[in-house]
Amino acid sequence: MKGPLHRSSTPGSSTPTRQRHALGTPGSAALVSITLIFVVAVSAQQGNREPPTTLPSSPQVIVNADQRFRVVPLKGFDHPWAIAFLPNSDILVTERPGRLRIIRNFVLDPEPIIGIPAVNASGLQGLWDVAVHPRYAENRWIYFTYSKPNANETVPPESRGSLKGPSGVAALARGRFDGSHALTNIQELFVSNTWISGATSARIVFAPDGKLFMSIGSPSRDESHGGPNRVGTAETAQDSGSYAGKVLRLNDDGTAPADNPFVGKQGYKPEIYALGFRNPMGLILHPQTGELWDAEHGPQGGDEVNIIKAGKNYGWPVISYGRAYAGDLVQGGSGPELAEPCAPGMEQPFLFWNPNIMPGGMVIYTGDKFPGLKGNILIGGLQSTQIHRVVLNNRGLPIRRQSLLTELKQRIRDVRQGPDGLLYAVTDMQDGALLKLEPASGSDH
Numbered sequence: 106m107k108g109p110l111h112r113s114s115t116p117g118s119s120t121p122t123r124q125r126h127a128l129g130t131p132g133s134a135a136l137v138s139i140t141l142i143f144v145v146a147v148s149a150q151q152g153n154r155e156p157p158t159t160l161p162s163s164p165q166v167i168v169n170a171d172q173r174f175r176v177v178p179l180k181g182f183d184h185p186w187a188i189a190f191l192p193n194s195d196i197l198v199t200e201r202p203g204r205l206r207i208i209r210n211f212v213l214d215p216e217p218i219i220g221i222p223a224v225n226a227s228g229l230q231g232l233w234d235v236a237v238h239p240r241y242a243e244n245r246w247i248y249f250t251y252s253k254p255n256a257n258e259t260v261p262p263e264s265r266g267s268l269k270g271p272s273g274v275a276a277l278a279r280g281r282f283d284g285s286h287a288l289t290n291i292q293e294l295f296v297s298n299t300w301i302s303g304a305t306s307a308r309i310v311f312a313p314d315g316k317l318f319m320s321i322g323s324p325s326r327d328e329s330h331g332g333p334n335r336v337g338t339a340e341t342a343q344d345s346g347s348y349a350g351k352v353l354r355l356n357d358d359g360t361a362p363a364d365n366p367f368v369g370k371q372g373y374k375p376e377i378y379a380l381g382f383r384n385p386m387g388l389i390l391h392p393q394t395g396e397l398w399d400a401e402h403g404p405q406g407g408d409e410v411n412i413i414k415a416g417k418n419y420g421w422p423v424i425s426y427g428r429a430y431a432g433d434l435v436q437g438g439s440g441p442e443l444a445e446p447c448a449p450g451m452e453q454p455f456l457f458w459n460p461n462i463m464p465g466g467m468v469i470y471t472g473d474k475f476p477g478l479k480g481n482i483l484i485g486g487l488q489s490t491q492i493h494r495v496v497l498n499n500r501g502l503p504i505r506r507q508s509l510l511t512e513l514k515q516r517i518r519d520v521r522q523g524p525d526g527l528l529y530a531v532t533d534m535q536d537g538a539l540l541k542l543e544p545a546s547g548s549d550h
Contacts, residue, residue, distance in 0.1 A: 160515055160538055166545045169509045171477050173545040176510065178538040181213045182206065185531035185539065187234045187308075187466065188521045191282075192242060196523075198531060198539060199249065201231035205288070208539065220280050220288030225252040225273030229304040236309045236317075238279075238357065245281040246357075247288060250307035250319065252276070255300055272302040272336040275321045275348070277309065277359060294359025295376070297321055299349035301337040308388035308466075310397075315357055318397055322384035323350030323421065326430065339422040342381055345373040350421060352385070352399070352413055354378035366416035381419040381451065382411075387467035387484060394501075398455075400467045400484050403427035406459035410467075410482070410495075411452065420451035426459060456495065456503060463488035465533070466519035472526030474544050483509075485517035487533060492517055515540075 164177045184201040191197065196208040203224040204217040224232050230252035238246035252273030260271045275297040280288030297307075305322035312318065324337030342350025345367070353376040354365050367373035387400035397413040407427025411419055424446040428434060434443055447453065465485025470478045482495040482503075489508070496505040510517070518533035528542035 159536070160513060160532065160534075165513075167510055167512050168545075170507060172475065172509065174510065175543040175545040176513065177211075177541040177543060179208065179211060179213055179541070180536065180538045181215075182531065182537035182539065183535055184231075184533055185518065185537045186232065186533070187519050188529055188531060188539070189235045189237050189247075190521070190524055191237060194524050196529070196539070197235050197237075197247070199232045199235050200537075201229075201233075202226045203232045203251070205232070205235065205247075205249070211541065213539075214286075216286060218282070218286055218288060220291055221249070222251070222278065222291060222293075223254060225254040225271055227252075227270035227273070228302070229306070230273045230301075233306050234308045236311060239311050239313075239315055245284075246279045247282045248277065248279045248294075248309060248317070250275065250277050250309055252305070253296060258300075269302060269333060269335050272300040273305075274298070274300050275305065275307040277307070277317075277319055277355070295319070295353075295355060297348040299324070299337060299341055299347045301334070301349065303334045303337075304384065304402075305349075306384060306386060308385055308399075310388050310390055311357075312390060313395070316362060317355045317357055318378065318388060318390075319353045319355060320382065320385035320388050320399060321348050321351055321353065323382065339383075342383065342421045343418075343423065345377065345380065348374060348376070350380060350382050351377050352379045352382060352388075352397070354415075378415055379413050379417050379419065381421050381423075383421040383425075386465050386487075389467055389469065392469055392471050398467070398469075400464035402463060403457070403461060404429050406461060407446075408458040408461050408464055409454035410456040410464075410484075412455050414452075418451050419454075420446075420448065424448050424451055426454070426457045427461070461488055462486045462491070462493050464493070465517055466521065468520055468522050468528075470522055470528070472522055474526040475528070483520050483528070485520045485530060487516045487518065490514050490516055492520055492528075492530060513540075 160178055164175055167174045186199045186201050189197045198206045203226050205221050206217055207214050233250045236248045238244055253276040255272050258271055277295040278293045280291040282288055301324045303325050308320045310318050323339055323342035324334050327334045327338040341347040356362055361375035365375055367377050368375045383401050385399040385401040389398050400410050403425055404427045407425040426446050465487055467484040470481050480497055484493045486493050491511045492509040494507040494509050495503050498504050516533040518531050520530040523529050530540045532538050
């Protein structure tokens with residue numbers, strides 16, 4: 106079991122509990138029974154959701170305890186999803202409907218970059234992540250993930266655009282950027298083997314050795330098990346022959362490295378690096394340790410941050426600190442009710458949340474513009490409309506949690522550190538924006 110999650114119990118009760126740092130008020134610690142946490146999580150899912158508000162066009166100064174941010178918005182996006190920086194500091198932003206945009210000197214080019222293939226822009230599927238090849242100066246490769254449409258599927262018109270709309274399959278592609286307005290020489294490098302309708306995603310991050318990690322979300326429950334999916338079901342996250350619910354490790358041409366943990370193991374796809382994930386929305390390499398970290402959605406409660414190790418199983422849908430939408434503790438939908446969210450051979454999360462924050466992209470801040478944030482985890486919050494801050498101590502253990510920028514009431518899809526040391530985030534809205542976060546002085550208003 107990993108360090109910051111400690112097994113304990115409430116006196117007079119056989120219900121297992123977990124100690125978490127900064128549960129609720131920053132700086133506090135609490136022991137809360139799993140049963141009570143589940144009740145809170147279900148209540149949060151059923152109500153108390155404030156609708157997002159219109160983001161002002163002018164900069165705002167927002168003070169969150171020990172941090173003062175000057176938030177500069179750049180509007181003109183439709184559901185922006187991911188951010189990447191070119192070596193010259195130009196910014197690439199994906200839009201979920203299927204467009205790649207570029208920002209130069211914090212001015213949005215009105216014309217999308219051409220060359221992105223057709224995407225399945227239904228429900229929460231579409232164009233997802235974007236990454237710049239480590240040797241971009243030599244090869245000009247831009248990598249991106251997207252939901253590839255199912256050309257053989259017919260869906261009633263009333264279902265299009267909903268979570269029961271057309272199914273897609275996660276794909277990885279790359280193209281050479283001409284530096285101006287087009288991707289050329291588009292190459293489809295990898296395509297998953299599991300069609301999914303409903304919510305899913307695919308994140309990518311390059312390792313220092315040039316290998317590429319790619320996370321692929323698993324389907325939600327299918328309709329026969331009380332879920333929203335027409336196509337695909339949660340059990341595929343444990344299926345070693347499916348790419349859904351997995352983190353893959355790939356060569357930069359999309360092939361499987363020979364030293365992957367399951368290469369040569371019968372029944373396992375050689376690209377698989379780890380398995381048992383629900384829907385990772387953040388995927389990073391720790392800037393000091395080099396470890397692979399993810400932030401992923403739970404069901405009703407149970408959002409997680411995991412430190413991902415080669416060959417390990419992270420439990421979904423068998424174990425989770427959230428409840429299934431049908432109310433079950435056991436996520437597999439069969440077998441006896443689990444007494445606690447643990448099972449032999451399955452890993453525990455580094456962090457978890459009840460109720461959900463619905464995490465987006467994340468970053469561990471290393472810059473000098475915000476000294477108070479140095480070494481902190483910053484995670485986009487969708488349902489929770491925030492950037493969620495986790496303070497780590499000098500041993501790498503979480504000691505405080507704090508909600509930032511909740512005043513904006515915006516769904517934060519991605520958050521990144523720019524080459525200038527500033528923070529950048531995108532809002533998951535039809536009238537979405539790129540936010541530049543600058544340090545604000547006491548004289549700023």
